[in-house]
Amino acid sequence: MKKHELVLVVDFGGQYNQLIARRVRENNVYCEIIPYTTDIETIKSKNPKGIIFTGGPNSAYLDNSPTISKEIFDIGVPILGICYGVQIMSHVLGGNVRKGNANEKEYGRTEIKYEESTIFEGMSTNIVWMSHTDLIDRVPDGFKIVAHTKDCPVAAMENTEKKLYGVQFHPEVEHCLEGDKVLTNFLYNVCGVSGDWTTDTFIEDKINELKAIIGDKKVLCALSGGVDSSVAAVLVHRAIGDNLTCVFVDHGLLRKNEGDDVERIFRDKFDMNLIRVNCEDRFLGKLKGVTEPESKRKIIGEEFIRVFEEESAKLGKMDFLVQGTIYPDIVESGHGEAATIKSHHNVGGIPEDIEFQIVEPLRELFKDEVRKIGLELGIEEGLIFRHPFPGPGLGIRVIGEVTKERCDILREADAIxxxxxxxxxxxxxxxxxxxxxxxxxxxxxxxDERTYAYLVGLRAVTSSDGMTSDWYKMPYDVLEKISNRIVNEVDGANRVVYDITSKPPGTIEWE
Structure with missing residues (x-):
């Protein structure tokens, strides 16, 4: 793939690491998240235009806290530290970071006073979003304080000679008014990027890359009918045509009528080679008696691969397997520094003895970028803007043991x-x-008769990317209609509840 300008986001364990990366991408700049343990030579070899340190839950002055080599500040690459990122910058370079007292801790909406600085160019508001217990009370030699709040003496600092900048607040979150300007100023005015990362260039570059990697070899695509696998399938089909065969595994864990819809769209509309494999009994048999969520995910992931291998054997030699893995899948599955939140079936569930080479054409992209690519490829909006559906399907929406009876109940409730x-x-x-x-x-x-039946949980969230979310404030009259219909029309359900948990602390899916 063509080399784009690169900004590295160094992960110190902050909850907003993916959000920072998305904000960089929104500026038409490609970025990657790397763990703080990445060695300096590897960082140099990537030739980044800039580096951003994320926040994190630790204290920079403690011996066992995540840290960074002092060498990184001497390689000539602009660096922006955010929250813990500015504290570790200060600590490593000889400034002083300490625990704030009860009056110095800041959380949420905070008024700030800016001084003149390249990264604050064009700022017209004085409201930022704080989330810190520790603070910097002495900046390193060569640094200047360029912002403060009532309780935080160093809300931002800079060393313009070395192009090192740091902010105590979180410019990446929506609550930080004009925070996007801080990141844009850093990228364009400090790092000097040109902004060469767009959906158009991605499609062209990715198609050329796929042609070079695959050549005239045969490829299977793991098609689920969801947004990610659909975009991956159309992108690969654009590159290699009939050398692609899509295998759609109907594992009995899909939504109502979904199997028929997938077959109709991809066989008729896109004229792809499509094989539908009906294997509900096989998957339910493997899941019999299994209740632990991670075990269910891994079982479903492995069975997917085994089905593909069997279909491959029927088709003759197939060299590659395409999957719709996207960037949050990689990060959330614990690749890099991020803790494992949940294993994704197309990341954590891949057996070690797999017989295919894996092709993941979307692994660099966030969900919103995948949707833009899909529209550029001509996929209909109804599919592109369909709500996300997990690879394990109803296998992780039926809490506890997965049975056909319980899947059928859930299918009907979800359809209503x-x-x-x-x-x-x-x-x-x-x-x-x-x-x-x-x-x-x-x-x-x-x-007038007693029933003893299942409870149905309803979940609805607002989000821009699925990394953080808030529960949707559903109108009561709509909830009432939904509840009445489910209780009256779905055999086996007699109660409906609505989930009002945000992410964090909860995840969007229940398992």
Missing amino acids: YMDELKKAGLYKEIWQAFATLPDVKTVGVMG
């Missing part, structure tokens, strides 16, 4: 939920909505 959201004109306002079926039965009364 989506139908009512669309009727109310709310579907496009919501990032992701779905029903889930906890392993909980409750007592109810229907027609």
Whole structure:
């Protein structure tokens, strides 16, 4: 793939590391997240135009806290430290970081006073978003304080000679007014980027890369019908045509009518070689008695691969397997410094003895970028803006043991939920909505008779990327319609609850 300008985001364990990377991408600059343990020679070899240090939960002055080699400040690359990132910059370079007292800790909306600085060019507001316990009370030699708040003496600092900058606040979050200007100023005015990362250049470069890697060899695509695998399939098909065969595994864990819809769209609309494999019994058999979420994910992931291998054997030699892995999948699965939040079936579930070479054409992209690519490729909006659906499907939305009966109950409840959201004109306002079926039965009364049936959980969140989210404030009348329909129309369900947990502390999916 053509070499683009690169900015590195060094991860110190902050919850916003992916958000920082997305903000950089929004400036048409390609970036990658790397762990703080990455050695200096590797960083140099990547030839970055700039480096950004993320926040983190630790204290820079403690011996066991994440740190960075002092050498990184001498390689001539501009660096921006954010929150813990500016504290570790100060600590390593000889400044003083200490624990704040009760009055010095700052969280949330905070007024700030800026001094003149390249990174604050064009700023017209004085509201930022703080989240820190520790603070810098003496900057390193060569640095100048360029912002402060009532309780934080060093809200920003700079060493213009070495192009080192740091801010105590979080410019990447939406609550930080004009925070985007801080990142844009750093990228364009300090790092001197030109902004060569766009969807158009990605498509062209990726198609050329796929042609070079694959040549005239045969390729299988793991097609689920979700946004990621669909965009991956169309992109690869654009590059190699009929040498691509899409295998759609109907594992019995899909939403209502989803299998038929996938077959219709990709066989008829896109004229792809498509094999539909119906293997509900096989997957449910493997999941029998399994209740632990990570185990379910890995079982489903391995069975996917085994099915592909079997289909490959029927087709003759197939050299590559395409998957719709995207960048958050890589980070959330614990690749790099980030802790494992959950294993994604197309990352954590791949067996070590796999017989294919894996091709992941979207692994550099965030979800919003995938959608832009999909529209550029001519995929219809209805598919592109469909709410995210996990690779393990209903296998992780049926909480506890997965059975056909419980999947059928959930399918019907979820279909009613989506139908009512669309009727109310709310579907496009919501990032992701779905029903889930906890392993909980409750007592109810229907027609003067006692019932003992499953509880259905409803989840709906707003988000720009799925990395952080807030629960959607659903109108009561819509919730009432949804609840009434589910209880009255779905055999086996007699109670409906609505999830009002944000991410963090919860995840979007329940498992």
